[in-house]
Amino acid sequence: MYIEQLKNNKDSLLKYLPFSLAFFIFMAFNLIASSLAETNTQEALDLMVEQMGKNMTLVMVTAPLAFLLLLLLLWVRFFHGQSIRSLTTARPKTDWKRILFSFALWSLFLIISTGISYYINPSDYEINFKPVPFIFLIIISIIFVPLQTSFEEYFFRGYLMQGLGLATKTRWFPLVFTSVMFGLIHVSNPEVLQLGPSIMIFYIGTGFFLGIITLMDDGMELALGFHAANNVMLSLLVTSKTSALQSEALLIDISDSSNSLTEIILQVFLIFPILLFIFAKKYGWNDWKRKLTQFN
Template sequence: MYIEQGYKGDLGLWKYLIIPGCFIGLMIVNYIAILYSPVSVEDTMAQMVKALGSNVVLIIVLAPLAAGLFMVLGWTKLVHSQSITSLTTSRKRIDWKRVFFAFGIWGLVTVVLTFVSIYFSPEDFKFNFKLIPFLSLAVIGLLLIPLQTSFEEYLFRGYMMQGLGIFAKNRWFPLLVTSVLFGLMHLGNPEVEKLGYGIMVYYIGTGFFLGIITLMDEGLELALGFHAANNLFGALLVTADWQAFSVESLYRDVSQPVLGWDVLVPIFVVFPILLIIFSKKYGWTNWKDKLAGKVLSKEEFLATQKEKIV
């Protein structure tokens, strides 16, 4: 009963509109600015990297999102009077083993897929290892990327999932809306400009995957671990001049950017396999009800909580 955890705080439509509304508004303004800018996103990023260095630019990109995490958590605690634990999970306490399991398994998959790509297409990659810049990247990444990804998870799969679910009284609507909005949030990324709107299949598909594991597992832990591993290992292993994280990674992708199998395989092959692994490990059942069933009313939810206590 993850969505119903929102009943443990003070409800109110206006309270749920402000944080998501401000963030979505900023994304819209940013996207419009990109559309009408005479300079491409790739060129803008290249100029910033040249002037400031890739690691400084990475801090500039990540810092506002990292700060956003504390805004969402603070708003939940102070305005909704809801505990961070109930925003995170339906369990009595946050299950960090789940976070680290998802982080580890997706980190391993990312490493394997990356080196498979390098093995079969060595001409597309240039070894880019430079000790000091790489160590600096690693420190920055370890400090800021988990905060950035946690912000996105707490905003979309946490705060918005609970709020939309409670007001819609079902599970499919918040899953659909948060997944699509999560994908649309990436419209301003340079990858979209370079690869075209087809890349949105990956972003929206990833949003659905993260939403599914959140609802099936009744908590954010798996999504938090997966998302952190996805961005951290991605930044450390391979970069390209046209990517959002153009940094001092181990390898640099020097191939001509095209929308290929690497976008579709995770969505239609790897993610379903991960769902099977997670479902077997954590005993997921009743998929239809958990993904598309109704959300209990506050009275029904409180009644179930009393039964557990008894």
């Protein structure tokens, strides 16, 4: 089992605190600093885009988390003496087919849904295809964006979930805690300023979805693939002035935010359950209550 495979380790909760506290203190400091600054997050992002361009801004936004991913993996390997494989999955080796399937499934959905949205409401978008910047965007997205999303997965669905599971001897507590905290670290994103607190339903709901598929599948492979597909495809397909991932995407969303709550509710309470059904059927998931709540 994903968490229980480490129950013979001698690590206590205290050993998980240094890296976790350092990360949350860093995030809290950034939040406080941005709230006290003369410019808000959106204005600071706009300034970066003006000075460096969208592609370089995307690098600057994703590179710190790419560095943190390397730091986390080294910390786990040498401070905890834990293999990266056991942080990733309970299987004998990482299942790359699962990562690719999840990536392809969610990428296909985003491509189709974006195409339908553009066909129905073309006035909501501006075409932004610039061949040379877009080629560089593809390179940046392939290299940096999956590293950024992988840090979030390895930290929340991996490191924190395993540490809290071992400490509390439960599965439900790490699922709830990591999902809520995953949502809260996005509170300073420009989207929250523009769309309001309702978007936290999406961030926290996404955290629960990713946590559920990790626990049910005994590994992070599906979560890694989904999260990478989400950010890579969004950086390539659609950007907006309120997006945390500014890019030279194919389309610029210029619509108002009046339908945002409806879209959030549909994705969290309709699309995510459909994905859970697909994964459950493909990978033979069962005994949901035990796998999501009980420590074995």
